[in-house]
Amino acid sequence: MLSRLPLGYCANVHPAQTFADLLGGLDRYTVPVMRRIGRPLAAGLWLARPVVDEVLAIPDGIARLAAEVKARGLTVHTLNAFPYGDFHAARVKERVYLPDWTTAERLAYTERCAAVLAGLLPDGGEGSISTLPIGFKGFDSPPGFLQAAERLTDCALTLARIADDTGRLIRLAIEPEPFCLLETTEETTAFFHVLWEVARARGAERAVRQHVGVCYDVCHQAVEFEDPAACVAALDRAGVRVNKVQVSCAVELSNPGGAGREALRQFVEPRYLHQVFARLRDGRTVGVVDLTDEFLNAPGPEFEAAEVWRVHFHVPVDAQRIGPLETTRTALVPALAAIAALSYAPHIEVETYTWSVLPGDGASDLVTGLAKEIDATQKLMNDLT
Incomplete structure (x- = not known):
């Protein structure tokens, strides 16, 4: 089923390295977006490590943040705890995957975010926190599944204690992404079997199953050329809960040999x-880790002969085309329909974090752009109910 909570967007689109930055983003963007759409809006907060540390260091910091959110007429149900540090630095690239889920730093940061979220939820409310897919495959020493599973089990036990203490249920949502340890649905379900085995050995399987699932980012799985209905059905069949959905679109080039490649x-x-x-004409897929001028100058014979390219560059979800390029917007309806067919309602938010790097003047009016995205997504959801 689809969530009946107010739709919102992920605030990682706003730079925020201090508590003041966080509130400033709400005032400059989130509240004006709510006024523009004319209905309640959920704030999908991103709490970078310095921000969550500052909130917890302030006397009654969580209560103050909750009061600030309420005073603006907003609600919070989900956090993004994927980017740990400065997500708007000059160069982020693969650093966004650090620290990975084998580290004490990632565990502590996520648990601190959960403590804050528990104070923002209503009594008896449910929350979600999206997080990175274990780590990045491209590092010289990729993180190990078993150690990551131990950390995630520790996190699940902490979330279970928070639920016991506060009555507020918080679920972690691991977000598969291209070239990460978990990128395809098959890899994701395989990891969850490892996670459940590790948790079972520690007597914590119930906590893990209740508190740890996935964040289904429509852009990410579209870039992998996964069918949305098959993706969600496979997760459900395997017993992996979809705790959060990020509505997002990728760039698509359907004629790599034409003018679109230069675009x-x-x-x-x-x-x-x-x-x-x-996607090759025999159905196989090939990938490269980043879109660069060097790649566009010499993509290689497989890319040259491919029928379509997809690029992990989040573009506005209301955009069918961007000049000669297409988007993966056609994946949104089957993705939301598959979510609607579930017996539970994951949290849903729009996530286009790339407004500041969109080509041309795409980021000139962020409030208008975000409002259009939310309205377009809400219409898609309304049409399914």
């Missing part, structure tokens, strides 16, 4: 990683 060059930028996948 892709305007999406080459130094801040974020933009993985590229191509």
Whole structure:
């Protein structure tokens, strides 16, 4: 079923390295977006490590944040705890995957975010926290599944204690992403079997199953050329709960040999990683870790012969096309329909964090752009109910 909570967007689109920055983003963008759409709005907060530390260091900091959110007429049901540090630095790229889930730093940060979220939820409310897919495959020493499973089990036990103490249920949502340890649905379900085995050995399987699931980012799985209905059905069949859905679109190039490839060059930028996948005519997929000028100049024979490319560059979800390029917006309806067919309602938010690096003047009016995205997504959801 689809969530009946107010739809919102992920605030990782706003730079925020202090408590004041966080509130400033709500005032400058989130509240004006709510006024523009004319209905309640949920704030999908991103709490970078310095921000969550500051909130917890302030006397009654959680209560103060809750009061600030309420005073603005907003609600909070989900957090993004994927980016740990400065997500708006000049160069983020693969650093966004650090620290990974084998580290004490990632565990402590996530638990601190959960403590804050528990204070923002209503009595008896349910919350979710999205997080990275264990780590990045491209590092010289990729993180190990068993150690990550131990950390995630520790986190689940902490979330279970929070539920016992506060009556507020918080679920962690691991977000598969291209070129990460968990990128495909098959890899994700395989990891959860490892996680459940580790948890079972510690007598914590119930806590893990209740508190740890996935964040289904529609852009990420579309870049992998996964069918949305099959993806969600496979997770459900395997017993992996979808705790959060991020409504997002990727860039698509349906004729790599035409003029559209040159149009892709305007999406080459130094801040974020933009993985590229191509579907070959025999159905296989190939990928490269980032969209660069070097790649566009010489993509190689498989990419040259491919029928379509998809690029992990989040673009506004209301956009069918961007110049000669298409988007994966057609994946949104089957993705939301598959979510609607579940017996429970994951949290849903729009996540286009790339407004500041969109080519041209795309980021000139962020409030208008975010409002259009939310309205477009709400219409898609309304049409399914």
